[in-house]
Ligand code: NDP
């Protein structure tokens with residue numbers, strides 16, 4: 001059995017209850033085969049892959065908090081410090097009832113290679129809790145965040161581990177988490193990113209993941225002589241990534257006709273009204289039915305279905321495994337040109353393979369959604385030099401980073417004879433840097 005297959009089989013046995021983690025590992029290891037085979041003897045002796053699939057540290061803790069009625073609730077908190085070969089652990093905090101150790105491990109694993117691709121000095125980590133922020137008052141959110149940080153604060157720091165937002169964690173939550181960190185540790189430092197602009201946040205971090213996704217897509221199409229002008233686009237999700245993907249796509253001349261949330265989806269043939277979407281989602285924290293109620297051209301549909309619309313470009317921006325084989329078949333049948341992931345692992349392995357086999361240009365999240373974490377690293381730099389850059393400066397840097405990621409991914413795929421396979425290119429380019437840094441630092 002090859003070394004890669006041995007490690008995949010070991011991961012499957014050891015983590016049998018963690019399907020998302022197994023999926024993420026399988027996708028990466030499968031596509032780096034040629035790189036590993038070239039150095040199989042050395043990597044096997046050094047147990048390089050075994051070390052890469054075992055987090056450096058896994059922290060699991062109790063998070064008790066009191067609701068507005070005086071009732072105590074207990075959630076589970078996690079922080080997985082996956083790999084620090086190229087920098088302090090960096091990655092978001094997910095607050096969603098579906099969170100468990102396997103989800104956090106998959107996200108942490110992906111983060112390692114994504115962060116490597118940014119070219120910036122950040123290692124990989126991820127955290128979260130099975131806490132459900134939906135329907136909670138601001139006071140309850142604060143109670144949860146303060147309790148979560150009371151434990152987390154002993155494990156993180158500006159040069160150790162720097163968390164940020166993810167599903168369910170936005171500016172409000174980051175503010176409460178930051179306040180509690182400062183209160184307990186008595187240090188004012190860039191320990192979190194995605195902070196508000198009045199206390200160390202970076203301009204353009206809010207927009208960065210969605211904007212970065214479109215900068216990546218723009219470059220990927222540009223090198224084929226295709227522009228975004230006039231293209232019809234579907235977006236899933238209606239959160240941070242989705243909103244700013246819609247905004248940038250429309251600024252670049254495309255028309256976005258869908259968004260979705262966990263209850264249903266919107267088809268708006270006139271093009272999504274991004275200001276109304278922000279009003280509904282960012283300010284009112286309401287459901288998409290509210291968007292439909294205020295927009296005559298919009299149709300609201302319950303349940304799944306966002307991938308049934310005929311589009312040129314599909315951008316999954318909600319959550320893992322939301323674009324499945326049957327969705328990929330519909331997209332291909334409707335003549336989709338490209339699929340680019342804004343979310344983490346939103347496309348199943350079967351759907352990805354189907355899209356690639358049918359000539360669809362496919363951009364994997366660890367490359368195409370890296371703009372968020374890259375801008376977080378820019379926030380860390382600004383915090384360290386105690387300066388803040390203008391929106392234009394940050395946005396220009398973000399654009400440069402995304403174009404560079406595309407070029408590196410493209411080159412890596414070509415180097416191994418897999419031109420146009422950006423899944424392989426991203427995994428190879430991300431892996432090479434981490435492997436080299438781990439190798440240089442000895443067995444640890
Ligand atoms: P938000 O919480 O802002 O938004 C998430 C959106 O996805 C909401 O519209 C939500 O709907 C929907 N959603 C969440 N879970 C499900 C589900 N199980 N089924 C259907 N819809 C769901 O999160 P973000 O926009 O920040 O994150 C979206 C994705 O992008 C995630 O995969 C995240 O890991 C990834 N990502 C985020 C980055 C960032 O900077 N924020 C950076 C890189 C990747 P509802 O409101 O109904 O729950």
Ligand code: 2IT
Pocket residue numbers: 090091092093162163164165166193344369370372373374376
């Ligand atoms: O998945 C991700 O890259 C994020 N949620 C952003 C992480 C970060 O540290 O900004």
